[in-house]
Amino acid sequence: MIVVIDYNVGNVKSVCNAFRHIGCDVQLTSEAAIIEKAAGLVLPGVAAFGFAVSALGKAAAIVKQSALGGKPLLGICVGYQMLFERSYEYGEHRGLGLIGGNVVPIPPGRTIPHMGWNLVKLPEDMDLFTDLGNEKHFYFAHSFFAEVADPETKIAHTDYGFDLAAAVQKANIYGVQFHPEKSGKTGLKVLRNFAELCEKRS
Amino acid sequence: MLTKRIIPCLDVKDNRVVKGVQFVNLRDAGDPVELGARYSQEGADELVFLDITATIRSRKTIVELVEKVAENVFIPFTVGGGVQTAEQIDAILRSGADKVSVNTAAVENPSIITRAARRFGNQCVVLAIDARLSKTRKGKWHVCVKAGSQPTDIDVVEWAVEGEKSGAGEILLTSMDADGTKAGYDIELTRAVSDAVNIPVIASGGAGTLDHLYEGIVAGGADAVLMASITHFGNYTIKQMKEYLAGRGIPVNL
Numbered sequence: 001m002i003v004v005i006d007y008n009v010g011n012v013k014s015v016c017n018a019f020r021h022i023g024c025d026v027q028l029t030s031e032a033a034i035i036e037k038a039a040g041l042v043l044p045g046v047a048a049f050g051f052a053v054s055a056l057g058k059a060a061a062i063v064k065q066s067a068l069g070g071k072p073l074l075g076i077c078v079g080y081q082m083l084f085e086r087s088y089e090y091g092e093h094r095g096l097g098l099i100g101g102n103v104v105p106i107p108p109g110r111t112i113p114h115m116g117w118n119l120v121k122l123p124e125d126m127d128l129f130t131d132l133g134n135e136k137h138f139y140f141a142h143s144f145f146a147e148v149a150d151p152e153t154k155i156a157h158t159d160y161g162f163d164l165a166a167a168v169q170k171a172n173i174y175g176v177q178f179h180p181e182k183s184g185k186t187g188l189k190v191l192r193n194f195a196e197l198c199e200k201r202s
Numbered sequence: 203m204l205t206k207r208i209i210p211c212l213d214v215k216d217n218r219v220v221k222g223v224q225f226v227n228l229r230d231a232g233d234p235v236e237l238g239a240r241y242s243q244e245g246a247d248e249l250v251f252l253d254i255t256a257t258i259r260s261r262k263t264i265v266e267l268v269e270k271v272a273e274n275v276f277i278p279f280t281v282g283g284g285v286q287t288a289e290q291i292d293a294i295l296r297s298g299a300d301k302v303s304v305n306t307a308a309v310e311n312p313s314i315i316t317r318a319a320r321r322f323g324n325q326c327v328v329l330a331i332d333a334r335l336s337k338t339r340k341g342k343w344h345v346c347v348k349a350g351s352q353p354t355d356i357d358v359v360e361w362a363v364e365g366e367k368s369g370a371g372e373i374l375l376t377s378m379d380a381d382g383t384k385a386g387y388d389i390e391l392t393r394a395v396s397d398a399v400n401i402p403v404i405a406s407g408g409a410g411t412l413d414h415l416y417e418g419i420v421a422g423g424a425d426a427v428l429m430a431s432i433t434h435f436g437n438y439t440i441k442q443m444k445e446y447l448a449g450r451g452i453p454v455n456l
Binding site: 011012013014017018021047048051078089090108111112113114115116117118119137139140141142143159160179181182183184185187188 | 203204205206207242245247248269272273276277278295296297298299300301319320321322323324325371372400401402425426455
C-alpha cells in the first residue's frame with residue numbers, strides 16, 4: 001500500500017486518483033500507525049512552502065524517520081522542495097533536510113511561474129523513469145526551484161533558459177519538481193514505476 | 203524548452219458544456235466529465251472549466267463536478283466562475299483542481315489574489331479578465347465582471363499588471379468582442395497584456411482556424427491558446443492543432 005501524506009492543503013486528491021487509476025492500493029492519511037505499514041510514501045504539495053511545512057506539522061518527523069529508515073519516499077512539487085534544507089518562498093523556512101540544498105526563486109529574465117510542459121532528460125540509472133526512454137515532457141507549475149547541493153544525489157535535468165533539476169534521487173528518497181499525476185500517460189508511468197519499486201523493496 | 207499549451211475551455215451551465223457567441227446564444231456541447239476525459243486522452247495540455255452561471259446566480263462553485271472530472275482527467279485543469287473566498291478556492295483545489303480562476307471577486311476585493319497566492323502558491327491563482335474594447339478611450343480595453351454582464355472603468359492592461367503584483371500566477375485573457383466569432387483572437391489586446399506582464403498569458407476568445415492559434419502565440423505573444431467552439435463542434439482535433447503548430451516551428455508537446 002502507498003500512503004499519500006494528508007496535510008490538509010491543496011490538491012492532494014489528484015495524486016490518490018492517479019494511483020487508483022493505475023490499480024494501486026492507496027490511502028490518504030497522516031496517521032503514524034498507517035504510515036509505518038506503508039510500502040512507500042508520497043509527499044504531495046500544492047501550497048506555498050511555509051504554509052505546507054507548518055500544515056505538515058507532526059507528520060514531518062514520521063515522514064523523515066521513515067525515509068531515513070529506508071522506506072521509499074516520493075516528494076512532488078512543493079513536497080519535493082520540502083525534501084531540501086530550506087526555502088526562501090515568502091520568508092525563510094526549514095525543510096525536512098533529507099537532501100542537501102536550498103529552494104530559491106527562478107532567476108528573472110523569463111516567464112515566471114515556470115508553467116506548462118517541459119522536456120526532461122531522463123538518466124538511465126533512475127528507476128523512477130524505467131521504460132520511458134531518454135526524454136519526455138512533464139507538466140510543471142512553480143516559481144521556486146531546488147539548487148541541489150548533495151553529491152550523492154542523482155538528477156534529471158530540464159532546460160528553462162537555465163539548468164533546472166526536474167527530479168532527484170538519493171537512495172530511497174525521490175523527488176519530482178513536476179506533477180506526475182498531471183502529466184498524462186507519461187506521468188502515470190512514473191507513478192507506476194514508483195509503486196513497483198516500493199513493492200520490490202518491501 | 204517549455205512548450206506552448208493548447209487548452210480547450212468548457213463553459214459549464216447546469217452541468218452541461220455550452221458555447222455561445224459573445225457570451226450569449228448558448229449551444230449545448232456535451233457532458234463536461236466525458237468531454238474533459240476525451241480531451242485529456244487526445245493530448246490536450248490543460249483544461250479550463252468555467253461555471254458560467256455561478257456569478258450571476260451567486261451559486262456556489264462546482265465542487266461535485268470537479269471531483270468527477272479529477273477522477274478521469276490526468277492533466278492540469280483550472281476551475282472558475284463565481285469564486286469569492288479563499289475557503290472556496292481551498293475546496294476546489296482539495297476536490298482535485300490545480301488552479302482556480304478569479305474575476306469578479308478580484309475586482310471587488312483585490313486582496314483575495316494576494317491571500318490565495320500566499321496560502322496556495324502563485325501557480326494556483328489565475329486572474330481571469332473579460333475584456334471589451336473601450337468606446338471612449340481609443341486603443342484601450344476595459345474589464346467586465348459578472349460573467350461579462352457588467353462593465354467597469356478599469357483598464358485591462360493596468361489591471362493585468364496589478365494582478366501580477368498581487369500574486370496571480372497566470373492571466374486568462376478573454377476578448378468578449380471576439381468570443382465565439384471564430385474570427386481570430388484579439389491580437390492587439392493579447393500583445394498589449396503579454397508585453398506588460400511577466401507571468402503566462404492565455405489568449406482566449408475568437409479561435410476559428412489553425413492559423414489563429416499560431417497568430418495568438420506569435421503575434422499576440424501568448425504562452426497558451428484557449429479554444430472552445432472549434433474543438434467542441436469537431437472542426438479540429440487537438441492533434442491536428444499541435445501538428446500544425448509544430449510544422450510552423452512552435453514547440454508543442456506532441
